Amino acid sequence: MILDGKIVSESIYAEIKEKISKRSGDLPSLVLFCDEPDPSNKTYMNSIRKRGEKLGIEVIVRDSGSNPIEEISELNKDKSVAGIMVMHPLKTADERAVLAALNPEKDLEGRTVSNLGGIVNDEEFFAPPTAEAVMEILNYYGIEVKGRDVTIVGRSNTVGKPLALLLLKKGVDGTVTVCHSRSRDISEKTFNADIVVSAVGIAGFIEREMIRPGGVVIDVGINFVDGKLVGDVDFDEVSQIAAAITPVPGGVGSVTTALLFRHYYKSIERMEL
Ligand SMILES: NC(=O)c1ccc[n+]([C@@H]2O[C@H](COP(=O)([O-])OP(=O)(O)OC[C@H]3O[C@@H](n4cnc5c(N)ncnc54)[C@H](OP(=O)(O)O)[C@@H]3O)[C@@H](O)[C@H]2O)c1
Secondary structure, eight states: OBOOHHHHHHHHHHHHHHHHHTOOSOOOEEEEEESSOOHHHHHHHHHHHHHHHHHTOOEEEEEOOSOHHHHHHHHHHOTTEEEEEEOSSOSSSOHHHHHHHSOGGGBTTOOSHHHHHHGGGTOOSOOOHHHHHHHHHHHHTTOOOTTOEEEEEOOOTTTHHHHHHHHHSTTTOOEEEEEOTTOSOHHHHHHTOSEEEEOSOOTTOBOGGGSOTTOEEEEOOOEEETTEEEOSBOHHHHTTTOSEEOOSSSSHHHHHHHHHHHHHHHHHHHHTO
């Protein structure tokens, strides 16, 4: 079975559109906070702006300026702003300091220490949307996690680590192994898993032999090979033996963007409480 991220994301957008249609008055904006965005960030920011347009949400690009901390503090207080995305990497501003100043309630990407650490106690306002996208796909397609073995390859703060915490939550109840570049015998750990999530950033990293027949494979990777977008998984080979697999493109990435907008709307609801 192909786990189609576009179908999942369309259901999220439908939910957001319905909520927006029932509102009156102007929608607050979503701010993309950046200094010198690189080409991939520019593409990403454009895609968010286009999606915002479709939903009737104003997406503003704000330069970090000469005093980024002051800028962020103003945006934190600004009631016409529901969400802030600090584009990574910031080239001139101190990104860590900017994130430390960011209000966790407007931190749509779950990057602040408070949101990341909050996952441990179920106290986060927002979890990182890519990690959440993996959960959303599993949930949408009714793939049981409870008591099952999940191997994640990759331990970044945006994907691997928060995903491990989400899978370990009480009620989700996965049994999680996290691998990284210093891990030994990764093939054994992926083969023994019911569900494998790859967030490495190397095309073809997950080969057929690494997956147990009937396993579930979620590919977070985004790589370009000869100008073509591919994931970490050798899709043609692995899809022949996996019970379920996400494609790239059209998998986790589509759901990640949709979740950003779900977070944006949650932020509005919180602001209006
Ligand atoms: N679909 C989406 O929405 C989305 C969102 C974010 C990222 N991504 C993509 O997902 C991938 C990972 O992103 P990221 O931000 O998590 O990247 P990252 O910060 O570079 O982390 C990569 C992880 O992979 C591990 N790794 C690297 N080489 C390895 C190897 N040979 N064997 C085992 N582990 C290895 C690294 O281990 P160490 O920690 O030991 O270095 C690290 O933990 C990238 O392709 C990125 O573009 C997709």
